Amino acid sequence: MTARILDGRAVSAELLEQVRQEVSEFVDEHGRVPVLATVLVGDDPASHTYVRMKANRSAKVGMRSRRIELDAGITTEMLVKQIHDLSEDPEVDGILLQHPVPDHIDERAAFEAIAPAKDVDGVTRTSFATTAFGEGGFKSATPGGIMTLLDAYDIPLAGKHAVVVGRSAILGRPVGMLLLTQDATVTYCHSRTVGLAERVAEADVVIAAVGRPGLIRGEWIKPGAVVIDAGYADGSGDVEYEAAAERASYITPVPGGVGPMTIATLLAQTVQAAREREAAHRPRTAPERV
Secondary structure: OOOEEOOHHHHHHHHHHHHHHHHHHHHHHHOOOOEEEEEEEOOOHHHHHHHHHHHHHHHHOOOEEEEEEEOOOOOHHHHHHHHHHHHHOOOOOEEEEOOOOOOOOOHHHHHHOOOHHHOOOOOOHHHHHHHHOOOOOOOOHHHHHHHHHHHHOOOOOOOOEEEEEOOOOOOHHHHHHHHHHOOOEEEEEOOOOOOHHHHHHOOOEEEEOOOOOOOEOHHHOOOOOEEEEOOOEOOEOOEOHHHHHOOOOEEOOOOOOHHHHHHHHHHHHHHHHHHHHHHHHOOOOOOOOO
16 A cells, blocks of 8 residues: 555645635725734744745735744743734734744743734634634644645544644644544544554554654554654654555655645635634624614
């Protein structure tokens, strides 16, 4: 068996074209361009690259990106104030805090400064709760992109056993919640899981979300399983790709799988945020008297 590639580049291109059309319609209807504010703390080269990619994608779909660069020595309090100001800014529709931030910053406090209505990266507690309860809201961007990719290939999830390797607040945990809303049975694994190989071998769907290259051996993969590799470090994913591809039915490449879906989901949710903000501020028409 040789796995079929889950092509995130192709699926994200389709989603971005849809976003471009939605942005054009939004501009025609409201006379303004949706705005995504990106906040970057410090000078990490990878973070600068990611923010630049997001800005380029924003421009291609007709959206405006406002980039805020902050010194690495900024305090948590100063960062929280900056994000709070963006939350109050009527010209901003969505806010992205590029993570990770420097170690001395309380990242959770910074995330929670984002108004839920502008949390297009899905990083606040409010977004996690709405995801967990299936109540709409903004999905964490990478998990949301994973679900869109699975849906694009008509991969059934109901009744399947999904093993999520990783428990981060913005990837592992929320993707498990999204899988639950699709009636999958979910097992979470992490750094203290005993018998990781055995747990992975039981999975119909494997979501690797750790950031440790080659952590998941190809020989662990159940024949016919679907493998989603959302880990990335040193240019590699969490899964031994070649060996896993010989056993899986579907697999994401790294790069070219999950990454493009994350950016496309972020932009799609920014347009959604812009529409919802316009609807919330639209004057209500008084009922006619008869």
